[in-house]
């Protein structure tokens with residue numbers, strides 16, 4: 001029998017019922033692995049899992065540190081691992097002698113630095129996970145504290161003051177050689193392209209705080225009044241009452257990983273999935289005292305409404321597509337089936353061919369008379385990691401990935417979105433963005449960083465063989481191409497037109513994927529099990545069994 005401690009997973013705190021449930025469910029999921037129909041021989045995972053049950057972790061963190069575990073399992077680490085670690089360490093940024101983050105890229109092949117010499121919050125997440133999985137938690141702690149201090153500073157765009165809870169998109173350590181001091185300069189969107197605040201930063205911050213807590217067992221950080229306040233400030237931006245009629249979060253274009261105009265304004269899946277995950281992470285860490293209790297109540301209600309909305313209205317599979325295709329429009333009253341008045345004529349042709357009979361995904365966006373049918377990698381993977389997707393939906397997302405491997409993975413994992421925008425549509429939607437031409441960058445480009453999220457989703461659904469296939473592709477090229485930021489082309493065959501080399505999150509994403517495959521118990525840091533209280537309400541198609 002696996003014990004929680006022997007799995008290296010700790011409950012985040014005694015006050016948090018959800019996190020305890022996570023662990024129990026994770027235990028069960030791991031024990032129930034055969035039930036997940038894993039088609040493979042006795043694998044790597046099983047070996048490391050059973051080994052894991054025999055080792056007791058004195059510190060409660062994962063017992064198999066990367067270098068050690070590779071040796072212990074007699075798996076020769078791929079030579080790329082050592083190079084990746086070196087490159088990751090070269091990207092480390094120090095503030096008054098303490099490590100506080102990693103640069104977005106350390107590309108010595110070009111003088112054009114742009115803003116890649118900064119520590120981006122979203123880019124640091126895979127670095128942080130790699131460090132945590134390797135037992136190096138200091139840099140993560142310092143990063144969390146430094147960004148928290150930055151949140152406290154006054155943020156303005158011209159004469160407009162931004163909300164208190166906004167977290168920076170990035171920051172830079174600038175060194176004054178005369179006074180011999182360091183100081184931090186942050187960007188909250190006021191210097192970013194398009195002047196958009198990063199909605200994802202705050203969510204990633206909360207997710208990372210939980211990962212740190214879960215990995216180290218150190219409750220003292222998340223329980224500090226500063227961290228509790230930081231979380232509440234982030235959440236108060238999203239939980240405030242307004243004119244909303246939906247529980248999803250209304251966003252401007254370019255407010256997340258896709259930080260340029262790409263027609264993802266409205267209710268983009270990436271933000272909704274991160275929002276859901278951050279709410280659940282916060283719920284497991286917030287103390288129920290003072291305004292904490294009120295915040296917890298708000299979160300619980302929002303989670304309930306959000307999961308209902310997403311699972312019902314964002315979900316698309318063969319059956320649902322057929323239903324939308326036959327939708328009536330202009331329906332008034334509560335009995336409306338086509339609640340958002342989506343016009344069947346707005347369904348793009350490609351989706352009819354793309355949709356397999358088995359499989360499904362969360363579409364890119366749903367709003368009034370608006371359904372963006374594009375598939376987005378990050379949102380779908382985070383939906384699996386956070387259990388926003390039900391177990392059946394998670395399986396269906398993986399089925400689709402397998403079925404549409406050439407389109408979504410191709411020769412370089414993983415397409416940021418599918419398909420690309422071209423011609424007139426590209427002109428209108430991107431505003432003629434020359435960096436986002438078809439099958440490039442955010443417009444259907446392939447981003448190696450997404451490998452870690454794909455791997456996490458694979459492990460969560462008990463399908464590590466899919467991740468291994470993707471890792472093999474990465475290992476055949478990434479290092480030879482000097483760890484590019486992204487690849488171009490329908491199959492992701494070409495190094496991106498303007499891609500940075502030695503892009504840190506491409507490097508860290510690879511390390512995280514490898515360490516997750518090697519020791520699947522690491523998944524507890526970045527995954528939440530199904531909340532049994534939030535049952536899906538409607539069920540459709542074969543990939544989502546009938547009630």
Ligand code: GLC
Nearest residue numbers: 104120122123256257258259
């Ligand atoms: C680009 C990406 C963004 C990333 C940044 C730094 O702007 O679109 O997601 O955070 O580069 O790597």
